[in-house]
Amino acid sequence: MADLLSTGVSGLLASQVGLSTVGHNISNVNTAGYTRQTTTFNARAPQYYGGMYIGQGADAISVQRSYSQFLTQTMWSATSSQSRALQYAAYTSATNNAVSGSANLQSALDGFFGSVNDMANAPTDTASRQAMIGKANTLVSTFRSLSSQFQQIDQQTNQQIGSAVDSINSLAQSIASLNGEIQKAYAGGAAPNDLLDARDQAISQLSAIVGVNATENSDHMVTISIGNGQPLVSATNAVKLSTAPNQYDSSRLEVVGPSGSVISNQLGSGSLGAAFDFRTNVLDPARNQLGRAAIAMEDAFNKQHAQGIDLNGDPGGDFFSISDPAVFNSTTNKGTASMTAKVTDVGKLGASDYIVRYDGTKWGVTTTDGTVVPSTGTGNPGPPADPIVIDGLAITVPGGTPQAGDSFQIQPTRNAASTISVAISDTNKIAASGPLVATKSASNTGKGVLGGLTVTDINDANLKTPVVIQFTSPTTYTINGGAPQTYTDPGTITGNGWTLKLSGAPAANDTFNVNPAASASGDNGNALALANVANKGVLDNGVTTVGKSYSQLIAQVGTAGAQANTALDAQQSILDQATAAQQSLSGVNMDEEASNLLRFQQAYAASAQVITTANTIFESLLSAVRG
Known part of the structure; x- marks a missing residue:
């Protein structure tokens, strides 16, 4: 017949495992990554007696995680x-x-x-x-x-x-x-x-x-x-x-x-x-765009500054300076070739970085993400020079011999903003004056009014040749006694690398002069042009x-x-x-654990009572035998 004491002990031990598991869950309620554990119980095999199967208690057979691999x-x-x-x-x-x-x-x-x-x-x-x-x-x-x-x-x-x-x-x-x-x-x-x-x-x-x-x-x-x-x-x-x-x-x-x-x-x-x-x-891209703005500023301002005359009477030099594009050779290069790059057309300059790779016969160019960039030239520094030309850049290979697979990275704008500087400190060297000054004769009797004088070609060999514009009638004029030309109010007169705007009706014999600016001139023609650089399209083809x-x-x-x-x-x-989905299965719920704690506590107490009952029966049996 089933052993009542053994049955009670099995319940006591099973409940003890359940209590330990619940206690473990409660203790780890705040442990990161902890998965709630549950105890699995099985009834012991029953004993056949008197034509029936009588149970012998329970065993705690496993402690499992409440776990889903998918979740x-x-x-x-x-x-x-x-x-x-x-x-x-x-x-x-x-x-x-x-x-x-x-x-x-x-x-x-x-x-x-x-x-x-x-x-x-x-x-x-x-x-x-x-x-x-x-x-x-x-x-x-x-x-x-x-x-x-x-x-x-x-x-x-x-x-x-x-x-x-x-x-x-x-x-x-x-x-x-x-x-x-x-x-x-x-x-x-x-x-x-x-x-x-x-x-x-x-x-x-x-x-x-x-x-x-x-x-x-x-x-x-x-x-x-x-x-x-x-x-x-x-x-x-x-x-x-x-x-x-x-x-x-x-x-x-x-x-x-x-x-x-x-x-x-x-x-x-x-x-x-x-x-x-x-x-x-x-x-x-942000660093490249910032450098691109710095290069545009330096290029546009310097070009305009070069068209003016400073207080010493000299042509304007560079107002800003900036470094050339950065060129890096690959650490895997086998050849001895070197490479340089210069910005030649800011209007075409983009914000990309480039890889220039030698295939054994010629150089090819891609962006760093692998997009092929059309290019011309061999990279020969000359003479005659034949640079590799891409997106406003001229790339040369000044020396050494490349091997197939050699490559260089070019960062045209990345470091420009960190290298821009002011190239002059002498206030006299600011080229505020235009290279030319337009004046009208004090003896003019007509209503002709001078407008702006604009230099269109600073490199014109005859730019600074003095010019006398004489009106032979209100609608005709000559330049330095040359052939008569037609004037329409308002009009533009074109000379050697310059244009002059006039308005009003000049009288016959009225004269206007275009002469080179003198040292310490009070002219502000180039200063006004420098101020207008702020509104001048420079990048993206002048946009x-x-x-x-x-x-x-x-x-x-x-x-x-x-x-x-x-x-x-x-x-x-x-x-x-x-x-939330994972925790709904695996997370520790304190209300649920409190309920389980109470359930196992009661089961433990009940199993202890079974053991007490078995002991009482055993004592009664002993007493009966002794009597």
Whole structure:
């Protein structure tokens, strides 16, 4: 017959396991990655007695996790996407803060061109000239400050890439070690729930850094690959990733696999993928656009300044200076060739970076994303010169011999804003005066009025030849006694590299003169033209002004930031839903645990009462025998 004492003890022990499991759940309610555990019970095999089967109690046969692989992997995927969106939004926010902060380039541009206008109103005044140079230095400082902030963001991105790779290696090693412990634990015949939780938590942390693909094998170990299939963990072995300088730009870190191959563009989601996506799609274009604006400013202002005359009577020299495009040779080059690049047409200058690669017979050009760029020329520096011409750039190979596969990266605008400077400090060297001065004779009797005098070709050999314009009638005139020409009010008279506007009706014998400007001239013709550079289309084939270029930069970064925030909101919502679904199954519910605690406590007490009853019966039996 069934043993009542043994039955009571079985219930007591089973309830004790249930109580321990509930207590474990309650203790880990705040443990990250913990999965709620439940105790499974089975009735013991009954004993056949007197024509019936009599039960012999219960056993606690297992403690299981409330776990769904599908829900867990869905949460890992959502974690990876949300982490990427969060990091991307943080990066773009920092970039937005840079362009919209105290170092506002538009304000600096307005201040500089305002000082040029002030100087035009008093072209020989030393104070106004000094103020103009001061504002020019402020403008240059603003360009450099913005460039420095972008560079700092780039350096921070590098640091975060290095830190992320260290974390990946640490987590991979941890997962590999847990694989081994879990396999050994399963040999005992039961699932090591807490070890499984620890491994899942490590995978979850890994998914926040990089997209993961986890597959559980028949031996209960998981195989992990990241990104587009890069193996990371297999059984108890973990692959070690590392960082290395970019093959062209050593200031840039790349992620490399165990074979040494670069896998930066294969990492996909997670905060590490966000770093590379941000660098390629937001930071580099922003730095290039800022440099493009700096080059446009330097080129347009210098060209106009060169058309004027300074207070010493000399032609205007460069007002701003800026570096040539940066050229980097690949660390894998086998040949000895070098390469240089110069901006030759700012109107055609884009915001791309380029790879120039030698195929064994000729050079070919692509953008850094692989788009083929049409080019002409061989790169021969001459004579005769035959540069490779692309997008406003002239590229030459001044020396050395290339080998097939050799390549160079060209960054036409990336570093321009950090190198722009004011080239003059002497106020006398500001070329405010035009090279020519137009005057009318004091003896004129007609109503002819001088308009603007514009230099159309500063290199005309006869530009500074003195000219006398004499009207032989109100509608005809001669230049230096030449053939009569027709005048229509208002009209434009064209000379050697210049045009002069007139209005009104001159009288016969009225004369107008165009002469070279003298030293210390009070003329402000070139100063007015310099002030108009603010409104002059320079970039995009003469369509975009310097100020508009900066506005495009603000819009470009602002749009990226807005899109990043929208993506973050969406990914956060997806993660919240995935987490809620997973936690509804695996999370610890304190109300439920309190109910289970009470249930097992009562069962434990009842089983103890069964044992007490069995003992009482046994004592009664002994008493009867003794009597």
